[in-house]
Amino acid sequence: MTNREDLLKAVIDLDEDKAYKLVNLLLKEGVRTNEVIEILREGVEVVGERFNKKEYFLTELVMAGEIFSQSALLLKPYMKEDVNKGAKLETVVIGTVEGDVHDIGKNIFVTLLKSAGYNVVDLGVDIPSQEFVEKVKETNAKVVAYSGLLTVALESMHATTEALKAAGLRENLKIIIGGLPVDELWMKKAGADAFTDNAFEGVKIVKKWLGGAA
Ligand code: B12
Structure with a gap:
């Protein structure tokens, strides 16, 4: 499995520690924040589907949210490089x-x-x-x-x-x-x-x- 696939699986399995390690790994490999967000989103979407099917419950939704929020903190410093500055401070x-x-x-x-x-x-x-x-x-x-x-x-x-x-x-x-x-x-x-x-x-x-x- 590639690190991307591993990350997707870690999010779906709600394996927090593994997810954070893989986010860091992908960022170090130079994967863009946009792409990492899409992988995370795909993962929480599956969590949402399982919630719909009653295979997962509210606790799992909360966990998925937590994994995403914490991962977003890891992404933050890299996001700056991925967007260009706006001209005006509107x-x-x-x-x-x-x-x-x-x-x-x-x-x-x-x-x-x-x-x-x-x-x-x-x-x-x-x-x-x-x-x-x-x-x-x-x-x-x-x-x-x-x-x-x-x-x-x-x-x-x-x-x-x-x-x-x-x-x-x-x-x-x-x-x-x-x-x-x-x-x-x-x-x-x-x-x-x-x-x-x-x-x-x-x-x-x-x-x-x-x-x-x-
Ligand atoms: C995590 C989560 C929660 C967490 C939220 C934690 C938090 N701090 O946000 C908790 C556990 C609190 C929660 C609660 C509930 N949830 Co919820 N939740 C989710 C879950 C799994 C992930 C959502 C998420 O964060 N995605 C990741 C982010 C990054 O994606 P995103 O929001 O789409 O954002 C991206 C873009 O859309 C964009 N974006 C977002 N906002 C904006 C705004 C602008 C202006 C722009 C330009 C871009 C932009 O930027 C992001 C990156 O590109 C989804 C499942 C899913 N498929 O999404 C269900 C889901 C949204 N939840 C659902 C439900 C039903 C609920 C509850 C009613 C459950 C309950 N029985 O209590 C409650 C509602 C509480 C409430 N009043 O809001 C349903 C909604 C169904 C519906 N059609 O209404 C979903 C779809 C799950 C499902 N399949 O049933 N949930």
């Missing part, structure tokens, strides 16, 4: 929308945006629409980003955009949504301008909007 407001507490993917996107030189205001998880509105107003942000992994997050994303519209803030604002289930339909229903399930792609989109080296 502000991006981000949060996981109301009803959803998944934040591992959001945190990866936040790290990448910061590495690219943006000023990121991370509201956290389970954020009511009004909190997004207040922060956008306060910071004069040109981009707002919603993260969400649960089906119910779509309703919250829609509500947040409606609240931004009601506050008269939508016109000069770009909205990007991200998370495992997002697609074009979600983007339309959420009233957003862009979507992606890849944090690196997300940074490229933000750069296109705000300026900065591609």
Whole structure:
């Protein structure tokens, strides 16, 4: 088995120590953070499928989340090398929308945006629409980003955009949504301008909007 396959297996088997060793090994071998994240994601996706089939339970979901979060910390120093600096220090407001507490993917996107030189205001998880509105107003942000992994997050994303519209803030604002289930339909229903399930792609989109080296 290659180290990549070993890592995938370690995540699926929830073998924490082995997973961290392999992440470090791959990084030392020069494998890009993007690729390591994709392997980890594939692993937690299998964990999610097993959870659906009732082969794994909430404890295993928590474990999978922990493995991903800790691995993301190992990746952090390498991410800086994998994104180019943005030209301007514009502000991006981000949060996981109301009803959803998944934040591992959001945190990866936040790290990448910061590495690219943006000023990121991370509201956290389970954020009511009004909190997004207040922060956008306060910071004069040109981009707002919603993260969400649960089906119910779509309703919250829609509500947040409606609240931004009601506050008269939508016109000069770009909205990007991200998370495992997002697609074009979600983007339309959420009233957003862009979507992606890849944090690196997300940074490229933000750069296109705000300026900065591609
Ligand atoms: C870990 C995990 C948890 C952890 C979360 C820990 C944490 N701090 O985030 C815990 C245990 C808390 C949890 C709880 C629950 N979970 Co959960 N969880 C997962 C799991 C296994 C992995 C998610 C993950 O972190 N993936 C890795 C990250 C890196 O991927 P990602 O989020 O997609 O992020 C990438 C991109 O999407 C992107 N990105 C993410 N956000 C954003 C935002 C922007 C703007 C951009 C540009 C990019 C971007 O960047 C990342 C890197 O590219 C998934 C299974 C799966 N297939 O994903 C289930 C899953 C999401 N959970 C699920 C469920 C059902 C739940 C619970 C309801 C379980 C329960 N019975 O209590 C609760 C809900 C709690 C709540 N209110 O939110 C379901 C959702 C089903 C659905 N359709 O709604 C899933 C799909 C599992 C399944 N197959 O059933 N969960």
